[in-house]
Amino acid sequence: MVTASQVKDLREKTGAGMMDCKKVLTETDGDMEKAIELLRERGIAKAAKKSGRVAAEGLVEAYISEDGKVGAIVEVNAETDFVAKNDEFKSFVMSVAKQVVEKNPKDVEDLLAQESIDEAGKTVKEVLTDKIAKIGENMNIRRFARFESDGLVEKYIHGDGKIAVLVNMKGGDNEVAKDVCMQIAAARPEYLNETSVPEDRLNKEKEILKAQTMNEGKPEAIAEKIVQGRIRKFFEEVCLVDQAFVKDPNKKVSDLLKEHNAEVTEFARFEKGEGIEKKEENFAEEVMKQLK
Secondary structure, three states: OOOHHHHHHHHHHHOOOHHHHHHHHHHOOOOHHHHHHHHHHHHHHHHHHHOOOOOOEEEEEEEEOOOOOEEEEEEEEEOOHHHHOOHHHHHHHHHHHHHHHHHOOOOHHHHHHOEOOOOOOOEHHHHHHHHHHHHOOOEEEEEEEEEEOOOEEEEEEEOOOOEEEEEEEEOOOHHHHHHHHHHHHHHOOOEOOHHHOOHHHHHHHHHHHHHHHHHOOOOHHHHHHHHHHHHHHHHHHHEHHHOEEOOEEEEEHHHHHHHOOOEEEEEEEEEOOOOOOOOOOOHHHHHHHHHO
């Protein structure tokens, strides 16, 4: 006979529904370990069904080692903003960031295959699958960036996990690094400096600017000179060090760094869900299709 306290105990251990707990305990004659195993098996099946759903919500998070020399940012997606506010989900995302710092995986596939630093005997993928089954939404670890520094690594999280920035810097201090992080969050630079811009991207931009100038009725010889001036504006938009400093637009980020004898060697900026196409549900259209 399965008791109410057994059901309560199993529910607390697994987060599964009360009826599910009662059912597996009955099937296993009250054996708690077998019941947990059975729930996991069914949870994994449940999780697999959810894997086709678009996960474009979630969180971006960052973690830095105690000595400030290694840092990581990660994006973990879920289906709804509601789950992103779940404490268990938040804790899992932070754990993933810490895992990246401590275990240095080469890519997401490698990360998923590693043993979890929080749950011995389980891989990160198994822990993720358990969370999917328990929370009831499709989730995935989308990407991460990890920096090791001779100087310092600084992070900045904006909007409760909507934007995360990680900066690797030589010289300067944490205050300057934090200012640079906030700059990257606000101004969205794509590259560190002019030499970081890929040649094909630069050539494409020059082509567009030349076409614009020619369309304005300028002769080709003059258009070439105008393009050189306008490409400077392009660098000021996409290159971190060439941008106007958001806290003082009268100076550039390069001026700020020079004042503090600092140099940014690399940075990463993750915005939650960027580039993920959300499936738009058109229920009226669906009904019409079914009627036909």
